[in-house]
Amino acid sequence: MIWNKAKECMSRDELAELQGERLVKLVKYMYRNVQYYRKKMQKLGLEPGDIRGIEDLDKLPFTTQEDLIDAYPQRMFAVSGRNIVRHHTSVHRTGIGAIAGYTQRDINVWSECMARSISMADLGKKDIISIAYNYGLCPDGLGAHYGAEKVGAAVIPASDCKPAVLIALMRRLLATGIISPQPYLMRVAQEVEDKGLKNCLQLKAAICGGEHWTEEVRKKIQDRLGIKAYDIFGLNELTGLGVACECECQNGMHIQEDFFLAEILDTNTLIVLPGGRRGELICTTLQKEGIPLIRYRTMRITKINYEKCECGRTMARIDRICESTDDMLMVRGNSVFAIQIETVLLNLQNINASYVVCIRKEHHLDVVDIYIEIDSRKREMLSESEEAVKHRVADAVSNVIGLMPRVHCVSCDENQSYIENPMEKKVIIVDERKY
Ligand SMILES: [Zn+2]
Known part of the structure; x- marks a missing residue:
């Protein structure tokens, strides 16, 4: 059921016009009533009259969480x-x-x-x-x-x-x-x-x-x-x-x-x-x-x-x-989200394994190591060689991060894992550059 057809189904042109009218009013309202925001506009040499519709939106400054912390609550x-x-x-x-x-x-x-x-x-x-x-x-x-x-x-x-x-x-x-x-x-x-x-x-x-x-x-x-x-x-x-x-x-x-x-x-x-x-x-x-x-x-x-x-x-x-900018990793200048790495690894067919992805610096350059933990009992069930698995993992992850990772297979017995993993996650990403 559509609660408000007049609004939820309006044409995109009508919507743009409505948004434009509301934006123009909002900017005037903010300029008049919020000193913090008025100062931000003045710093950019902007006046409310410069905003005539949504086509002028990109002239306006962003508001960040830091602004809120700086100005909250009253300002x-x-x-x-x-x-x-x-x-x-x-x-x-x-x-x-x-x-x-x-x-x-x-x-x-x-x-x-x-x-x-x-x-x-x-x-x-x-x-x-x-x-x-x-x-x-x-x-x-x-x-x-x-x-x-x-x-x-x-x-x-x-x-x-x-x-x-x-x-x-x-x-x-x-x-x-x-x-x-x-x-x-x-x-x-x-x-x-x-x-x-x-x-x-x-x-x-x-x-x-x-x-x-x-x-x-x-x-x-x-x-x-x-x-x-x-x-x-x-x-x-x-x-x-x-x-x-x-x-x-x-x-x-x-x-x-x-x-x-x-x-x-x-x-x-x-x-x-x-x-x-x-x-x-x-x-x-x-x-x-x-x-x-x-x-x-x-x-x-x-x-x-x-x-x-x-x-x-x-x-x-x-x-x-599914991500916030807090989850973003920079690898040799490219931005990549942890969930992108997780998704490609978990979507690899016929590999039942856990992964630890380590990002570290070597000679001032970002390098990525992936440790594949395959349960020793399941190792025999792999339908392809370890080398083939390593290649598949490296190719999949390099497509996401724009850099060829080094891949290592490590043994994993039930009680002995490469890394402490209380949540039993299948993919753990460790950014060692932070430490
Ligand atoms: Zn729908």
Whole structure:
């Protein structure tokens, strides 16, 4: 179901015009109300009148996490404190994260985004939805809650339940949907499988957020629960959950582009990339009042697909976010993501092995060593020689990193591994240049 056809299915030309109008207003609003941002524009010799539409977007400076740290909390607010109706933040071991301040209109926009997302998962007013996100300082639980209420669903706020308790609740209340972080949903799915409860539930869909998850994990969740699981994306700085969400096609998350203007940046050249190219997601919050952000560098890596989706929505789609710029490695000047190395190694056919990839410096040059750990019992089962395996591994990884690695086969007995590996990961990447 499409919650807001007028917006979600508008033509790309109409959308560009709307985004342009909103951007022009936003820049004037920021210039007038946020001294920190006004100073950034003045440094570049920019005035609000220089921005006449989205074609002028690249004249505007980026906003980085460092800006937020530098200016937070008060110097990024565009309204006075009495207009802020809600604060959220996150608490880390190192302290309090960025403060998010919402006006009532910000809350309304967020609810609209979540209502659209929930409708994409084909959940609506006849549904009973459990929300397993945290309802505390972190905004995700409340955002999901308001969206579910907006579509008219009944809500089970279940943020502090153990999986077994939530399953019992969902059975008793005949819940049909769940909105949950991916690791928690996986625990629920495992419990359902272990106890053989799949057919006792009425669940039909899950909306599931979290980074670093894969298609395999989605498939496991779907199979174990007998449902469809939809990916959702949000960031506290932008608003919370619901910036983008998957539709029934499960082929990328539709960005709510009337609220968030998205770009993809090449992090090496700082040049904006065209659709289909991977880079850092940059977002401008077109309608936010409390703490609007212009060209915010999210540090999340994805790509944008502008083609119209089979579901009928015209809003562009982003790929699942599976890396952040923190996961980026530089090898002899080329940027490469750990997950790219992991993916090529795990996709090699007929090699059942674990890998340790070491990046180190020798004579001031980056070199890469790959240690293939093959269980001694499985070594005999290899259908090709060790040399052939080494060649295949070297070729696959060199295609990704642009450098031929040295490959070594090492013995691995059950209790003796090359490296401590408590998570039992199949690929471990060690960047020794950091030590
Ligand atoms: Zn779609």
